[in-house]
Amino acid sequence: MADALPTPVPVAKPAGATGVLVLANGDVIWGRGFGAEGSAVGEVCFHTAMTGYQEVLTDPSFAGQMICFTFPHIGNVGANPDDVEADDPHALGIIVREDVTQPSSFRAVEGLDGWMKRHARIGLSGVDTRALTRRIRVAGAPNGVIAHSASGEFDVAALLAMARAWPGLEGMDLAKDVSTSMHYGWGEDAPGGVWKLGFGYSSSPLPQAGGAGGGLAPSSTDDGGVEHSSTVPPAGEREPTPNPLPLAGWGSSAARPHVVAIDYGSKRNIFRNLVAAGAKVSVVSATASFDDVMALNPDGIFLSNGPGDPAATADYAVPVIRQLLETGKPLFGICLGHQLLGLAVGATTTKMFQGHRGANHPVKRLSDGAVEITSMNHGFAVERDSLPANVRETHVSLFDGSNAGLELTDKPAFSVQYHPEASPGPQDSLYLFERFVGEVEASRG
Numbered sequence: 194m195a196d197a198l199p200t201p202v203p204v205a206k207p208a209g210a211t212g213v214l215v216l217a218n219g220d221v222i223w224g225r226g227f228g229a230e231g232s233a234v235g236e237v238c239f240h241t242a243m244t245g246y247q248e249v250l251t252d253p254s255f256a257g258q259m260i261c262f263t264f265p266h267i268g269n270v271g272a273n274p275d276d277v278e279a280d281d282p283h284a285l286g287i288i289v290r291e292d293v294t295q296p297s298s299f300r301a302v303e304g305l306d307g308w309m310k311r312h313a314r315i316g317l318s319g320v321d322t323r324a325l326t327r328r329i330r331v332a333g334a335p336n337g338v339i340a341h342s343a344s345g346e347f348d349v350a351a352l353l354a355m356a357r358a359w360p361g362l363e364g365m366d367l368a369k370d371v372s373t374s375m376h377y378g379w380g381e382d383a384p385g386g387v388w389k390l391g392f393g394y395s396s397s398p399l400p401q402a403g404g405a406g407g408g409l410a411p412s413s414t415d416d417g418g419v420e421h422s423s424t425v426p427p428a429g430e431r432e433p434t435p436n437p438l439p440l441a442g443w444g445s446s447a448a449r450p451h452v453v454a455i456d457y458g459s460k461r462n463i464f465r466n467l468v469a470a471g472a473k474v475s476v477v478s479a480t481a482s483f484d485d486v487m488a489l490n491p492d493g494i495f496l497s498n499g500p501g502d503p504a505a506t507a508d509y510a511v512p513v514i515r516q517l518l519e520t521g522k523p524l525f526g527i528c529l530g531h532q533l534l535g536l537a538v539g540a541t542t543t544k545m546f547q548g549h550r551g552a553n554h555p556v557k558r559l560s561d562g563a564v565e566i567t568s569m570n571h572g573f574a575v576e577r578d579s580l581p582a583n584v585r586e587t588h589v590s591l592f593d594g595s596n597a598g599l600e601l602t603d604k605p606a607f608s609v610q611y612h613p614e615a616s617p618g619p620q621d622s623l624y625l626f627e628r629f630v631g632e633v634e635a636s637r638g
């Protein structure tokens with residue numbers, strides 16, 4: 194009963210169009226460009242959150258994707274250095290209904306337009322985002338190119354060729370490209386260890402008065418298969434959090450239990466919540482070996498969220514996770530970490546038709562029937578029917594019945610498909626951090 198999509202017909206460029214979205218099927222959607230000029234290719238998905246656009250844009254899970262926001266007013270509280278999940282945006286660009294207005298918030302230090310320009314990310318406004326969302330619901334998340342040119346000049350045929358040449362997210366490993374470039378400590382003492390209003394610890398320089406906007410990176414580099422135009426740089430390997438703590442000296446002797454987090458593209462608020470729940474956190478890269486992790490003497494292991502296809506990341510992540518499970522230490526995974534734990538225990542993952550992206554996704558907790566309102570951002574899912582006998586499904590999406598959580602019955606390991614760190618979004622699921630750190634504490638010898 195899915196509606197048929199109309200065959201694309203060439204749409205003449207309307208007067209004043211300075212931005213365009215070209216989909217791989219030939220659809221051309223015109224609008225007004227903002228943020229950086231240039232073009233970027235990736236998957237087009239929609240997000241239903243009404244708040245938290247900076248958190249969404251900087252979530253490394255969005256590498257390789259551009260986001261159509263269903264909420265029409267995006268950008269109206271500007272940008273600040275606090276509401277970021279990484280130093281730089283990882284989403285390639287955003288597609289919005291209304292033009293971005295002057296920011297109205299005591300927390301804003303610049304407008305969204307200037308922030309995106311500074312970080313070389315493209316925006317497109319004036320788009321019928323309802324129609325685009327409906328298209329994604331009917332036909333799945335398409336590949337496409339977002340482009341912004343202040344002169345209004347576009348080579349649509351070249352943009353279409355770029356969209357068609359992009360191989361798609363399926364089979365694409367992006368985690369190691371966005372992971373931390375060095376191992377570091379994220380402790381209660383670290384700046385930003387826990388969130389405080391006005392902390393402003395981003396290491397990105399803030400714009401000088403009147404100086405916002407310049408500074409686009411000059412050339413493209415490879416980003417795990419994500420192609421970029423000459424003006425939009427890839428997300429790249431992330432710098433560690435500012436003022437990282439040294440790793441040395443942390444371990445089981447410390448007062449706090451020590452969690453080693455494998456960063457497949459983690460959001461900062463996850464680390465803050467682990468610290469708030471009582472842990473000391475060390476962060477290691479996605480490609481860290483079993484020995485790298487164990488050398489830090491962990492009391493528990495955390496597997497982070499991240500971009501791309503879990504099956505492609507599994508090549509290097511799963512053997513390490515399997516060895517870590519054998520240690521019997523508590524293990525907790527979120528989103529990509531959930532999918533990788535699923536793969537490590539022998540389950541399979543699949544690409545979803547349109548995915549889940551929003552801050553109001555109901556999930557049923559099967560242990561007691563409670564419904565958690567959750568923040569979600571995923572395009573792949575663990576296949577329930579592939580779960581082995583020693584794995585129990587713990588949570589289910591009430592939107593489409595897909596798997597949203599699992600736990601092992603013979604080891605202290607569990608994971609959820611949604612984002613319990615809940616920024617942006619509700620806080621129903623923060624108990625998971627306390628459960629995990631409580632288990633880590635209890636398991637210390």
Ligand SMILES: NC(=O)CC[C@H](N)C(=O)O
Binds near residue numbers: 497498574
């Ligand atoms: N937020 C995430 O960790 C996303 C996981 C994975 N990249 C997906 O799209 O399903």
